[in-house]
Amino acid sequence: MHLEQAPLHRLSRVELAKRMHVSASTVTRMAAPLEKIGVVSRQTDERDARLAFVVLTESGLEKVDEARVTFTKQAGYVFRDRWTEEDLKQLSGLLHRLIADAPGNLT
């Protein structure tokens, strides 16, 4: 979904890593099999040869669309059906406070 909403449906590996809150190596290792099954592909930047974009292919976009159906259904089942907007605001606020107050760098 990060890729889907990114311009050109692509992100550099480090940028994707940041958004997924995982290390760069994890992105490298996640991308490989996804590339093999054709849902993403690799692109280089002509300006900066270091960059290796992860790009959603046409097939990948379809997969995301399919997945979103399930995702939305499940998320809706919990949050939309059982939680009010007020509940979610409260939970979100408390969790953000917890992250802010907790020691270490949880960002």
Add this chain to the structure above:
Amino acid sequence: MHLEQAPLHRLSRVELAKRMHVSASTVTRMAAPLEKIGVVSRQTDERDARLAFVVLTESGLEKVDEARVTFTKQAGYVFRDRWTEEDLKQLSGLLHRLIADAPGNLT
């Protein structure tokens, strides 16, 4: 701490696993090095030869006491100093609701 507050400072491996929310194999593998450094030891039940208790040794009890100092300080730093009783009640309530509402078995 689970062991510390258990009767005789000991628990069977599966019971400890449940309280720690990890699998039995994890307890087996955690116990081994702790045994090696002498903070826990192994005991058998004379009634049921399948049971293999994890027991806190004297040295283990001391370690727990030491650790609790840090633990209490850190926990206090976040929760006692920055959070009111009311905040904690709210967060706890919301998280329990989330667990209850979420799909799967998060117990």
Add this chain to the structure above:
DNA sequence: GCAATGTGCTTGCGTTCGCAAGTAATATGT
């Protein structure tokens, strides 16, 4: 122009974990 520094990425290594299968002991049903 070029050395020093920084950035993006990959890979080897070690850690942690759960599952599934195997073993041993106990509980249950007839």
Add this chain to the structure above:
DNA sequence: ACATATTACTTGCGAACGCAAGCACATTGC
């Protein structure tokens, strides 16, 4: 009583992950 099922534990295996090192390229400062 004894076969079957259940329970407790261990271990092989594979998955996932981060760190540190290494490489290629880019940027900065002189």
